[in-house]
Amino acid sequence: MYKVNENYLKLPGSYLFSTIGKKVAAYSAEHPEKTIIRLGIGDVTQPLAPAIIEALHKAVDEMGHAETFHGYAPDLGYEFLRNAIAKNDYQDRGADIQPDEIFVSDGAKCDSGNIQEIFGLDNKIAVCDPVYPVYVDTNVMAGRTGTYDPKTEMWSNVIYMPCTADNGFAPELPKETPDIIYLCFPNNPTGSTITKDQLQVWVDYANKVGAVIIYDAAYEAYISEENVPHSIYECEGAKTCAIELHSFSKNAGFTGVRLGYTVIPKELKCGDVSLHALWARRHGTKYNGAPYIVQRAGEAVYSEAGKAQLKEQVGYYMNNAKTILKGLQDAGYTVSGGVNAPYIWLKTPDKMNSWEFFDYLLENAGVVGTPGSGFGPSGEGYFRLTAFGSYENTVKALERIKAL
Numbered sequence: 001m002y003k004v005n006e007n008y009l010k011l012p013g014s015y016l017f018s019t020i021g022k023k024v025a026a027y028s029a030e031h032p033e034k035t036i037i038r039l040g041i042g043d044v045t046q047p048l049a050p051a052i053i054e055a056l057h058k059a060v061d062e063m064g065h066a067e068t069f070h071g072y073a074p075d076l077g078y079e080f081l082r083n084a085i086a087k088n089d090y091q092d093r094g095a096d097i098q099p100d101e102i103f104v105s106d107g108a109k110c111d112s113g114n115i116q117e118i119f120g121l122d123n124k125i126a127v128c129d130p131v132y133p134v135y136v137d138t139n140v141m142a143g144r145t146g147t148y149d150p151k152t153e154m155w156s157n158v159i160y161m162p163c164t165a166d167n168g169f170a171p172e173l174p175k176e177t178p179d180i181i182y183l184c185f186p187n188n189p190t191g192s193t194i195t196k197d198q199l200q201v202w203v204d205y206a207n208k209v210g211a212v213i214i215y216d217a218a219y220e221a222y223i224s225e226e227n228v229p230h231s232i233y234e235c236e237g238a239k240t241c242a243i244e245l246h247s248f249s250k251n252a253g254f255t256g257v258r259l260g261y262t263v264i265p266k267e268l269k270c271g272d273v274s275l276h277a278l279w280a281r282r283h284g285t286k287y288n289g290a291p292y293i294v295q296r297a298g299e300a301v302y303s304e305a306g307k308a309q310l311k312e313q314v315g316y317y318m319n320n321a322k323t324i325l326k327g328l329q330d331a332g333y334t335v336s337g338g339v340n341a342p343y344i345w346l347k348t349p350d351k352m353n354s355w356e357f358f359d360y361l362l363e364n365a366g367v368v369g370t371p372g373s374g375f376g377p378s379g380e381g382y383f384r385l386t387a388f389g390s391y392e393n394t395v396k397a398l399e400r401i402k403a404l
Contacts, residue, residue, distance in 0.1 A: 039367060317387045
């Protein structure tokens with residue numbers, strides 16, 4: 001008789017945002033007269049920029065003619081997109097990343113889960129706490145995390161790096177040496193950032209102990225302050241210890257279009273084994289490439305018109321973040337984030353736990369956020385709101401929260 005992958009059975013509950021969706025759906029069914037404002041899931045709401053729409057239309061027209069039709073994409077992605085990424089996201093920032101070190105995909109979420117396949121099961125991972133759930137859950141599915149303790153909500157073979165108010169929601173170097181380190185800055189869920197000098201410490205540490213950093217830069221477009229790095233490859237030595245994940249979802253609104261990329265420098269090796277070569281083998285075997293029309297849309301992100309339009313769109317969301325941050329502060333909440341990231345991280349009031357505050361906001365204000373405990377044990381007592389709603393709904397949500 002066939003057998004299932006029993007590692008899946010170790011996962012506690014359902015995926016965080018699936019649980020939120022079910023709770024909101026149940027509440028809406030019981031209270032159809034109430035209008036719900038959703039500031040929980042980090043999904044964008046503004047339409048695609050005109051430059052991107054134009055590129056999509058042009059590419060669709062090309063697909064309708066034999067002489068310009070495109071089938072399977074190249075394994076790494078089309079050269080026109082990889083060239084644009086290498087120049088704009090790296091070389092113009094002083095980072096020596098070449099087009100053939102970039103692997104185009106359908107999003108950073110998939111890549112953040114799939115990347116662990118090229119590593120052995122006996123590697124020990126280190127994650128920030130709180131953390132984006134995909135990093136941990138996909139390692140659970142692989143069988144790398146040990147056993148789960150429901151009381152502490154921790155896995156026995158995972159190194160947790162607490163990110164609390166005491167350390168500015170930025171992790172400190174772990175006491176136990178990890179093999180794989182997951183970092184995400186600007187951070188999801190806390191909205192925190194670290195300086196280039198702070199990130200250099202992590203790069204130096206990884207090179208010293210022989211660890212690899214998986215660096216999620218999905219929110220780099222929201223950085224507004226100086227000396228906050230947009231890429232880990234701005235740090236000296238990062239090409240020998242770091243893999244970087246990027247998304248078009250948050251900077252260009254591609255949550256429903258799907259496009260991202262992963263950078264693995266050719267200098268990154270485990271002994272004599274090239275991680276670039278391993279990922280190329282995995283990528284070519286299991287993935288047939290993002291659609292041509294979507295990659296053309298990605299290219300338009302780097303056009304002069306695209307850059308200007310997306311700067312305005314990012315500014316729209318960050319104005320929402322500013323509105324939420326100030327509104328909550330005025331209402332007496334303890335709040336952080338919202339400066340270099342579209343996430344606001346707030347301390348729950350009146351000693352409520354995260355899910356109690358979720359229920360309280362939903363039932364009394366009709367506002368949906370994300371319980372901090374869903375991101376890890378250090379997230380308990382905190383709550384995440386996103387700036388990705390419309391400005392009008394953002395203002396309404398703040399009015400409702402202030403009225404509580």
